[in-house]
Amino acid sequence: MADTPPRTGTPAPHHDTDLIVIGGGPAGCAAARTAAGVGMRSILVEPDALCRSLHRIPALNNVLGGHTAGPALAEAITTELESTRLCRLELGRHVVALRSAEDRVTATLDTGASLTAPYAVVATGVAPLRLRDAPWITAPSGLDLPPLWQADAGGTAGRTLLVLGGDRPVGTFLRAHPDTGVRLLVAYPEADAYKVEEIRDDPRVTLLPVEHVTLRARGGGAPAADTVNRDGTRHTITADACHLSIGNAPTAPPGDLVRGPDGYCPPTDQHPRVLVAGDLRSARFQRIMAAMGSGSEAALHAYYTARGLHVRA
Known part of the structure; x- marks a missing residue:
């Protein structure tokens, strides 16, 4: 699917992009790809390679597209994102602070640089427990x-x-x-x-x-x-x-995110400009297809809300 040309007037002059995506797993990649599909520019920040966790999954039985192994799916997603014109990749970078305000979100990177956008999708996922x-x-x-x-x-x-x-x-x-x-x-x-x-x-x-x-x-x-x-x-x-095989713990970036007692970040509890997607939402919905769907939904939520259109749950 080709990127839709950027909409006139977006992003606003005082923003770096339309959407900041934090996390380059299936949810974050789906958010960036969906955003591009509706003409939104995004900056995706990931401290490692895209979809790195998929390389630990030798067999898949719950994804569409004929992929039967995690590395093959990771390669396909990476190829797709690298060819997405409206997505700028910031690989090897950490978000050390996420702040939300009335008109923007600001993500501060480990380099000291700051990125601003009307909305952010946080899809940092989980890490294995020790x-x-x-x-x-x-x-x-x-x-x-x-x-x-x-x-x-x-x-x-x-x-x-x-x-x-x-x-x-x-x-x-x-x-x-x-x-x-x-x-x-x-x-x-x-x-x-x-x-x-x-x-x-x-x-x-x-x-x-x-x-x-x-x-x-x-x-x-x-x-x-x-x-x-x-x-x-x-x-x-x-x-x-x-x-x-004791499970995972959520890896939310520091800053303005509301965490539940279990450390996860329920989407309904967040600032309106901060959208949580993927495994970071809950321990009960950690599936690749569910993560990708929630990432796409988060990007569309930002798109419609930015245009003053009511988004129904």
Whole structure:
């Protein structure tokens, strides 16, 4: 789809662009591409490469377009954005402050430069939690477990992996390696119960709902795990290796964003000129297609509102 020519009179002389997009994942890229489609200029700020998190997803089953792996989708999105005339990319840059005012938003970069626009789409997404971030896990000082997506599927045949947490990378791992003979022992807290439904029927998986896990060092191998189950019973679990799949934490930039108790930024709670899209909205809607849709919707919201047109929910 070709960019629509910029509308006469936009952006206003005292603004750098029509729309600032913070975050270059699927949501931010969709926002910038949709903005271009209606003639809005945007500046997209991303500290890394576009769609960098997609490179950690070896198998896709919930996106349109025939993409079956994250890297292929990331490459397609990147190619699209790099050819979008009305989008200026600021890669390798962080937003260190976001401020909203009556007539503008201002994003300050780590270089000290400031960008202004009538609206900003914040789509900074989430980052993986670390072992120390899980209150339901007690671990020896200095222990650091790798995430499940780093497991070498080729070397897991016939092995048993203990996975702490039931986050969605477990399902992704199983879909990416349908023929591997691995056995997964998935210990997860009650908060992850809704996430494990997609793996419940996989014969390679044993689900272990727990209240708490205590890891102990074990010579020459993966740590042993002492579990307290929800019925109060206790068990000791050993495995050939141990990996994490405990979820993510929101990564909102500093400044004028309203955060909920869980750290996420509900779109309805924000300043009218600040539009939140993608995974930053909620832990319950972290899907690629949902992120892209919300990014596009945020850009259109800015477009219609800037023209005085009422936007219905």
